[in-house]
Amino acid sequence: MLDMTSTATAAQAAAPVTDRRLTLISLVLALGVFTTLLDTTIVNIALDHLQGVFHASVARTQWVTTAYLLAFVSVIPVSGWLSERFGARNAWLFAMGAFLVGSALCGLADSLPQLIAFRAVQGIGGGMVMPITLTIVTRTAGPERIHKATAAVMLPGLLGPILGSVLGGAILESLSWHWLFLINVPVCVVALVLGRILLPSTAAQRGHRLDIRGLLLLTPGVVALAYGIGEISGKDGFAAVGAWLPLAIGAVLLAAFTVHSLRARRPALVDVRMFTRRSFGLGSAITFAGGFSTYALSFLLPLFYLQVRGETLLHTGLLLIPQGLGAMFYVVGVRDFAARIDSRFVIAAGAVLTMIGTVPFALADSHGGTAVLLAAQFAQGLGFAATTFPVMTLAFSNLSHDEAPRGSAAFSVVQRVGAPFGVAIVAVILQNLLDGATTAADRLSAFSETFWWIFGLSAIPLLLAFLVSPDKRTEPAEPTDPAR
Incomplete structure (x- = not known):
């Protein structure tokens, strides 16, 4: 009787909802995505300020970011199991609750060790939000x-990092640094209240056991990779023991997990067989490659404005807004049209737009031409969205109801490892070029050459786009049911 009841509940949970209900659900989920990604950018911009506040070294202060990142990636592998074991809605509410508690504690911290510890709590919640979403x-x-649903959920995620620069600069100039974290509290409270009301309830699979062996292989492997990637951008790059040793350990553990996953009858964390599917595998590969282009641009542009153009933090944040506007324009004005076009061409066009938007920065001087640079950032944002949304649709379109939790965890691991890896590689390139820079002209030349590297690396998603299945995706007819 218990099995029959669980099956019936699961079937009910899997039943389609109306378009209006889907929109409300997407908006609630978007709040969670927005606040977790917004917080990342706000804190990154404030590291120099926090170093002065706590009279700490750069290495110690950097752990404010590192602790969050390591906690963030450590919980991604288990997020799929939590969704299945306790229900996706309950898992999401727990993740947002943990992020809320971590944010409040960070805002109340009065020492650097406390802030680092509370950032880890925050990262535990933040790491589960995206895969469960x-x-x-x-x-x-x-x-x-x-x-449609991914566009509604991911648009705030694209805007969050950009708005974070503006908010971070404004908070540091007018308020205490504590508000970098306390600003999350009201957003999280609203998300929790609406999530409890609007998110669909799903059945918990009480007999679903946690894959302990897989957890002991995958989680330390992902954490080791994340830590090693973070150390790549240091002075010695890949040659540093703190970089290559964690990377080697992580690679070995992930290889062992892959063997374990292939042998298991039903992997409870991540099913690596999903990557053999053309849609999911290519979607993951394009997402990973995006770390070398779109995510690398998000890292490089603020540095360009701050170090080459001499802009303030707040002005830099304002200058980055056109990138978010480009992404918004895709969702509002282009997405419906793009949904009727072969996805290969949409993804390829997004990669080309990103490349076009990179060229003006590669040719830029230390002053002037701001209008051209702003237009280029708009093209970058449009290209980023044109690549991101079709790729996510491609990756998740063929996942069944039961595969969704493990597929989401797998995709999130690729995204959270691929993005910082690409950024770290670009950071190494920039640092090597800056090492010999003694004048402003040398610094400008270093940034210019790095932008050309991004231009070339942006061709990787372009080439992968033409490996995508040529099947066209057509917009489904709008339902005629008046209840909708």
């Missing part, structure tokens, strides 16, 4: 509406 979206929207 993707699980709920995939299950609720279904293949025919997933492109």
Whole structure:
């Protein structure tokens, strides 16, 4: 009787919801994505300020970011199991609650060790938000509406890092640094209240056991990779023991996990067989490659404005807004049209736009031409969105209801490892070029050459786009049911 009841509940949870309900669900999930990604950028911009506040070294202060990152990636592998074991809605509410508690504690911290410890608590919640969000979206929207749902959820995620620069600069100039974290509290409270009301309830699989062996292989492997990637951008790059040793350990552990996953009858964390599917595998590969282009640009542009152009933090944040506007324009004005075009061409066009948007920065001087640079950032944002949304639709369109939690965890691991890896490589390139820079002209030349590297690396997603299945995705007909 228990099995029959669970099956019936699961089937009910998997039933499609109306378009209006799907929109409300997407907006609630977007709040969680927005606040977790917003917080990352706000804190990155404030590291120099925090170093002065706590009279600490750069290495010690950097742990404010590192502790969050390591906690963030450590919980991604287990997020799929939590969704299945306790229900996706309950898992999402727990993740947002943990992020809320961590944010409040960070805002109340009065020493650097406290702040670092509380950032780890914050990272535990933040790391689970995205994969669980993707699980709920995939299950609720279904293949025919997933492109709409992911657009609604991911747009705030694209805007969060850009707005974070503006808010971070404004807070540091007018308020205490504590508000860098306390600003999350009201957003999290609203998300928790609305999530409790609007998110669909799903059945918990009480007999679903945690894959302990897989957890002991995958989680330390991902954490080791994340830590090693963070150390690549240091003075010695890959040659540093703190970089290559964690990377080697992480690679060995992930290889062992892959063997374990292939042998297991039903992997409870991440099923690596999903990567053999053309849609999921290519979607993951393009996402990983995006770390060398779109994510690297998000890292490099603020440094360009601060170090080459001499802009303030707040002015730099304002100058980055056109990138977010480009992404918004895709969702509002282009997405419906793009949904009717072969996804290969949409993804390829996004990569080309990113490349075009990189050229003016590679040719820029230390002053003037601001209008051209702002237009270039708009093209970058449009290209980023044109690549991101179709790729996510591609990756998740063929996942079944039961595969969604493990598929979301797998995709999130690729995203959270690929993005910082690409950024770290670009950071090494820039640092090597800056090492010999003694004048402003030398610094400008170093940034120019790095932008040309990004231009070339942006061709990787462009080439991968043409390996995508040529099947066209057509916009589904709008339902005629008046209840919708």
